[in-house]
Amino acid sequence: MRYIGNKRKLIPFIRQGLEELGIAGATACDPFAGTASVARFLKSHGYAVTTSDIMSFSYVLQWAYVVVDRRPEFRGLADGLERHGDALHDVIDHLNRLEPRPDFIFEHFCPDGHGGSEHERRYFTPDNAALIDAVRRTIWAWREEGRLNDDEHFVLLAALLEAADRVANTTGVYAAYVKSWQPNAEKRLRLRPPRLVTGTGRRCRAFQLDAIELMGKLEPFDLLYLDPPYNTRQYAGYYHIPEIIAEGWYTEPPKLRGKTGLPEDGNKRSDWSRRRRCELALEELVGAAPCRHILMSYNSEGIISEECIEEVLHERGLPGTYRRLKQTYKRYRSDRDSETRRYKGDRVTELLYYVRTA
Ligand SMILES: C[S@@+](CC[C@H](N)C(=O)[O-])C[C@H]1O[C@@H](n2cnc3c(N)ncnc32)[C@H](O)[C@@H]1O
Structure with missing residues (x-):
C-alpha cells in the first residue's frame, strides 16, 4: 500500500546491510x-x-503478512460459497462479486453521501465507497457469526485495505483528496489475495503498542530493526x-470532523513525530531494548539529528561496532511542498545505522 x-523498495538495501554487517540470528523485532x-x-x-x-490498520497488515503461517482454509465458509480451487482465491472472488451496499464509507467519504457534513469528501467514487462498505460488512458479519478465525479475518481485511488504497482519490496520503477524479480512483474496487509467507514454522507475533512500551514486554531477542x-x-x-476501515464502525461509529473527516478522537499523537521529543524517545527505546543487534533505517532529512543517532547507538553498543551504510533513492512525493516541509531535490539518502550490543 x-x-x-x-520500505518495500529498500528491501534489497536492508538485505545487503544484513549480509555486509554479518548480522545473524533467529529472532527479530520491528x-x-x-x-x-x-x-x-x-x-x-x-x-x-x-x-x-x-x-490499527498496521496491526491488520502485520497479522496477515507476518503472523499467518498457514494458508487459510475458510472452513467456516464451506456452506454457501462457490469453491473452485484455492480457498483464499475463492473467498476473494466472492467478495469481488458483492453488490454495492452504501454504509459508513459511502455516507462520509464519497460526494453522494451526506454524513451530517457540509463537505463533499471525494475520497472514493460512490460505487467504490459502497463496494468497500459491502465487503467490510460481509467480513464483519462472517466474523460475528464465528465463521472466520483470526488468520482468515485479518487476511481478508488486509486485502480490503490494500484494494481501497489502490482506488483512493488521493496522492498517497488521506490528509487531502484530489478535487477531480484520478484515473486510479475511477477503476472498480478489486481485492487481490495477499502474498502470504506460509510454511516457515516460525512463531511470529503482532502487537498494537507504543514501541517503548513493547520493549518492556519482550524476552531477549537478536535483531531490533x-x-x-x-x-x-x-x-x-x-x-x-x-484506520476506520480496519476498526469498523459497527459497535460505535466514529464521530468525524472537518473537511477530511478525521475522527474526533483520532489523534494517536506520537512523540516520534515531535521535534522536541523524538531524540529522548530514541534514547529511551535503545536503552530498553533487550537485543544483540540494532539496525535503524532513517533518511537524511529526518527530525532526529545524525549526531543524536550516532551518540545513542555508541552509548549502547560494543566498542568499534558502530557502522553507517547509505544509499541514494528517487524521492517518494506524497503531496506538495508546504510551509512546514520543503523537498530538497529529487533524491534522498536512505541510511542504515548499526551497532552490536552483545
Ligand atoms: C517510517 S514508518 C514505518 C514503515 C514500515 N517500515 C514500512 O515499511 O511500512 C513509521 C511507523 O511508526 C509508527 N509509529 C509512530 N509512533 C509510534 C510509536 N510510538 N510506537 C509504535 N509505532 C509508532 C507509525 O504509525 C508508522 O507506521
Whole structure:
C-alpha cells in the first residue's frame, strides 16, 4: 500500500546491510512495522518476528503478512460459497462479486453521501465507497457469526485495505483528496489475495503498542530493526480512512470532523513525530531494548539529528561496532511542498545505522 516510509523498495538495501554487517540470528523485532514490508521480509529471511505499531490498520497488515503461517482454509465458509480451487482465491472472488451496499464509507467519504457534513469528501467514487462498505460488512458479519478465525479475518481485511488504497482519490496520503477524479480512483474496487509467507514454522507475533512500551514486554531477542517516523506529520491524521476501515464502525461509529473527516478522537499523537521529543524517545527505546543487534533505517532529512543517532547507538553498543551504510533513492512525493516541509531535490539518502550490543 502507498505509505510514507514504506520500505518495500529498500528491501534489497536492508538485505545487503544484513549480509555486509554479518548480522545473524533467529529472532527479530520491528516495533514501527507500518505496512509490515520489512517484517515480512525478515520472516521470509529466517527470523521469528515480533511486530508492533500504534495504528490499527498496521496491526491488520502485520497479522496477515507476518503472523499467518498457514494458508487459510475458510472452513467456516464451506456452506454457501462457490469453491473452485484455492480457498483464499475463492473467498476473494466472492467478495469481488458483492453488490454495492452504501454504509459508513459511502455516507462520509464519497460526494453522494451526506454524513451530517457540509463537505463533499471525494475520497472514493460512490460505487467504490459502497463496494468497500459491502465487503467490510460481509467480513464483519462472517466474523460475528464465528465463521472466520483470526488468520482468515485479518487476511481478508488486509486485502480490503490494500484494494481501497489502490482506488483512493488521493496522492498517497488521506490528509487531502484530489478535487477531480484520478484515473486510479475511477477503476472498480478489486481485492487481490495477499502474498502470504506460509510454511516457515516460525512463531511470529503482532502487537498494537507504543514501541517503548513493547520493549518492556519482550524476552531477549537478536535483531531490533528500527524505522521510526522521519518528520512531524502524524500518521494518525494521514491514514485515518484505512484506520476506520480496519476498526469498523459497527459497535460505535466514529464521530468525524472537518473537511477530511478525521475522527474526533483520532489523534494517536506520537512523540516520534515531535521535534522536541523524538531524540529522548530514541534514547529511551535503545536503552530498553533487550537485543544483540540494532539496525535503524532513517533518511537524511529526518527530525532526529545524525549526531543524536550516532551518540545513542555508541552509548549502547560494543566498542568499534558502530557502522553507517547509505544509499541514494528517487524521492517518494506524497503531496506538495508546504510551509512546514520543503523537498530538497529529487533524491534522498536512505541510511542504515548499526551497532552490536552483545
Ligand atoms: C517510517 S514508518 C514505518 C514503515 C514500515 N517500515 C514500512 O515499511 O511500512 C513509521 C511507523 O511508526 C509508527 N509509529 C509512530 N509512533 C509510534 C510509536 N510510538 N510506537 C509504535 N509505532 C509508532 C507509525 O504509525 C508508522 O507506521
